[in-house]
Amino acid sequence: MGEIKRTQTDSGSRSSSLSILQDDQEGFSPTSSNALVLVQNAPIVSSYNERIRPMLDAIDKLRDLMVMDEGIQLPTIVVVGDQSSGKSSVLESLAGISLPRGQGICTRVPLVMRLQHHSDPEPELSLEYNGKVEHTDEDNISEDIVNATNLIAGDSKGISDTPLTLLVKKNGVPDLTMVDLPGITRVPVRGQPENIYDQIKDIIMKYIKPEESIILNVLSASADFSTCESISMSRSVDKTGERTLAVVTKVDMAPEGLLEKVTADDVHIGLGYVCVRNRIRDETYEEARAIADRLFETDPFLSKIDKSMVGIQVLADKLVQIQAASIARNLPDIVKKINDKLNSYLSELNKMPKKLSSVAEAMTAVTQIIGTSKESLKKILVRGEFDEFPDDKHMHCTARLVEMLNKCSDQLHECNKSDSKSNFLLEEIAILEEAKGINLPNFVPRNAFLIVLQGKVKGISSIPIGFVEQVWSYIEDVVLSVLKRNTENYYHVQLSARRAGHNLIEKKKERSINWMTEILEMEKLTDYTCNPEYLSEWHRLMTKQETFIQMVLRGAEININVEGIGMVEVGGLRKYSQVLLSQAFDLKMRMTAYWNVVLRRLIDIMGLHLQLSVSNLVNKDMEMEIMNELLGPNHGGGIERMLEEPPSMAVKRQKLIKSIKKLKESKEVVCKIMDDRFTYADYLV
Numbered sequence: 001m002g003e004i005k006r007t008q009t010d011s012g013s014r015s016s017s018l019s020i021l022q023d024d025q026e027g028f029s030p031t032s033s034n035a036l037v038l039v040q041n042a043p044i045v046s047s048y049n050e051r052i053r054p055m056l057d058a059i060d061k062l063r064d065l066m067v068m069d070e071g072i073q074l075p076t077i078v079v080v081g082d083q084s085s086g087k088s089s090v091l092e093s094l095a096g097i098s099l100p101r102g103q104g105i106c107t108r109v110p111l112v113m114r115l116q117h118h119s120d121p122e123p124e125l126s127l128e129y130n131g132k133v134e135h136t137d138e139d140n141i142s143e144d145i146v147n148a149t150n151l152i153a154g155d156s157k158g159i160s161d162t163p164l165t166l167l168v169k170k171n172g173v174p175d176l177t178m179v180d181l182p183g184i185t186r187v188p189v190r191g192q193p194e195n196i197y198d199q200i201k202d203i204i205m206k207y208i209k210p211e212e213s214i215i216l217n218v219l220s221a222s223a224d225f226s227t228c229e230s231i232s233m234s235r236s237v238d239k240t241g242e243r244t245l246a247v248v249t250k251v252d253m254a255p256e257g258l259l260e261k262v263t264a265d266d267v268h269i270g271l272g273y274v275c276v277r278n279r280i281r282d283e284t285y286e287e288a289r290a291i292a293d294r295l296f297e298t299d300p301f302l303s304k305i306d307k308s309m310v311g312i313q314v315l316a317d318k319l320v321q322i323q324a325a326s327i328a329r330n331l332p333d334i335v336k337k338i339n340d341k342l343n344s345y346l347s348e349l350n351k352m353p354k355k356l357s358s359v360a361e362a363m364t365a366v367t368q369i370i371g372t373s374k375e376s377l378k379k380i381l382v383r384g385e386f387d388e389f390p391d392d393k394h395m396h397c398t399a400r401l402v403e404m405l406n407k408c409s410d411q412l413h414e415c416n417k418s419d420s421k422s423n424f425l426l427e428e429i430a431i432l433e434e435a436k437g438i439n440l441p442n443f444v445p446r447n448a449f450l451i452v453l454q455g456k457v458k459g460i461s462s463i464p465i466g467f468v469e470q471v472w473s474y475i476e477d478v479v480l481s482v483l484k485r486n487t488e489n490y491y492h493v494q495l496s497a498r499r500a501g502h503n504l505i506e507k508k509k510e511r512s513i514n515w516m517t518e519i520l521e522m523e524k525l526t527d528y529t530c531n532p533e534y535l536s537e538w539h540r541l542m543t544k545q546e547t548f549i550q551m552v553l554r555g556a557e558i559n560i561n562v563e564g565i566g567m568v569e570v571g572g573l574r575k576y577s578q579v580l581l582s583q584a585f586d587l588k589m590r591m592t593a594y595w596n597v598v599l600r601r602l603i604d605i606m607g608l609h610l611q612l613s614v615s616n617l618v619n620k621d622m623e624m625e626i627m628n629e630l631l632g633p634n635h636g637g638g639i640e641r642m643l644e645e646p647p648s649m650a651v652k653r654q655k656l657i658k659s660i661k662k663l664k665e666s667k668e669v670v671c672k673i674m675d676d677r678f679t680y681a682d683y684l685v
Ligand SMILES: Nc1nc2c(ncn2[C@@H]2O[C@H](COP(=O)(O)OP(=O)(O)OP(=O)(O)O)[C@@H](O)[C@H]2O)c(=O)[nH]1
Pocket: 081, 082, 083, 084, 085, 086, 087, 088, 089, 090, 100, 101, 102, 103, 104, 105, 106, 107, 181, 182, 183, 184, 249, 250, 251, 252, 253, 276, 277, 278, 279, 280, 281
């Protein structure tokens, strides 16, 4: 049995170092399962180990917490190599335990191997996968790994990227965490999918891409390194090789020329080469170690290789140092990333709406939503304050509404002017001729005036109706967008508010159209105004009547400028009698004076109606409609439904809570070691 050699330190402690030696011959028991043994170290080495261990433990804890899922990469030694290059054999030698070995694909899932030295002579081994922990021992570990792999990746030769963690607590092992990955193969064997190469490559790339990863490239001595797939993969992510270390296995099978190969370093391995001869077949670790040592001492080719480049101990030392340096280098950044992520998730969670847990809370939320929406709408629709939407001109409502009203007014006035200048008085004459009766000739018949008036009102009626429709569709737009903004966090209220908003505006629009139609009917029915402007304007216009008629009858002019109308053609009027022309002129001037009054009356009243409707909408109708939508008999249960979060929101909240929990635990882990007064730079190599 190999033994662990210890001596008392000055302080009497029995702490172990990383120094790994092969058992010497004296006192060596061949039954030992340990390939590596520890000797008591100088205090400086020992303290180095004691300081590194907490950092490694912290990183391992972060790995267990799956902090990598949050996009925080951890320093990891990743073991890659072409199929059967000897990856598992190297790990076995480092751990002193049996792993599944053999020809063809053995490693089919990422195997996270955590080696931890512990003082108890009894090793403790456990496997963790799919959220469970299984305890095992050295005799069964190989078989248990195979079984666990089968459970994760299936019984055939398929692979999976679900990791399997093997924790080895054993006296004398170096404190190392490494991930063994499936070996690269181009040709699928029976039971393997056609794209096996791509699958393996994807897993390997995922692990070796992060800058924090150290690549342990396992190369068979007999292989041409430059054609190894694992070399081309590692070089694709680490061009200079600064984070790649090469282990050359099977040196016993191809010793010749190996020295030249590793010294030439054609493939740019920045962290250097270590040549090893692994345990094969049923050799014990001790036998294997002795054979390896002898080989590097006596083989004519291998003995020429510098001793700092051969043997498992050298590999263990290098790995521990590289690992420590990598952790020390990356730890501050990891701490920062954990803090940054945690803060950003916390603020995201805080920004999310509070999850409603009772009807009272839901009612309060609805009241708040309605209150806020009312205030916003009062500001933009009634008071003309647009500080909530400074850059969105569409929401500067009072300005937009008055523009619509002005446009409507322009259209109405344009329509009035459209009386053809060439048909001047002809329409009036035609109506007068049909409205004549047995009565005195110098009275303008009222029915003739009403006929002209009705025609004119009919002619413009589509303009105010169009205006009403345009205004309400604009208000609907504004109201729905304010409601949407204020209900964003309450899915069901948003739906109800939207429905309520739409229904309400439809009702208001219908009322306005009915009202407008009634106004137009009123205008058609009666010619009335108490506005004195009508009479004064008519009088003013009538002062030109005599002159106009004389000019027409004289026949000297074809075009005459008529006050209030402009230039008109009069050639066709000469044939009519003076009485008829006088009546027609009178009728025209009455209508001109009165029409101005009608148009102003329409525009004024449209403006006032609009203000009243908007004010009612904002101050009472909207609240009533939304409440009715949420609580009314047809849509009961609306408030209860508010207690359910929309699925997307619930998923997001759960995800955030989970990530925050993970990051808080991670923060605790790193805080603990940051508190210990390490100077991390001390560990940089
Ligand atoms: N002669 C000799 N054989 C070795 C050495 N290292 C490994 N082998 C043998 O090579 C074969 C493959 O070794 P593994 O350790 O299973 O290789 P692997 O890279 O882990 O294999 P996969 O994970 O399946 O790709 C086994 O039969 C080992 O015994 C060595 O140094 N010398």
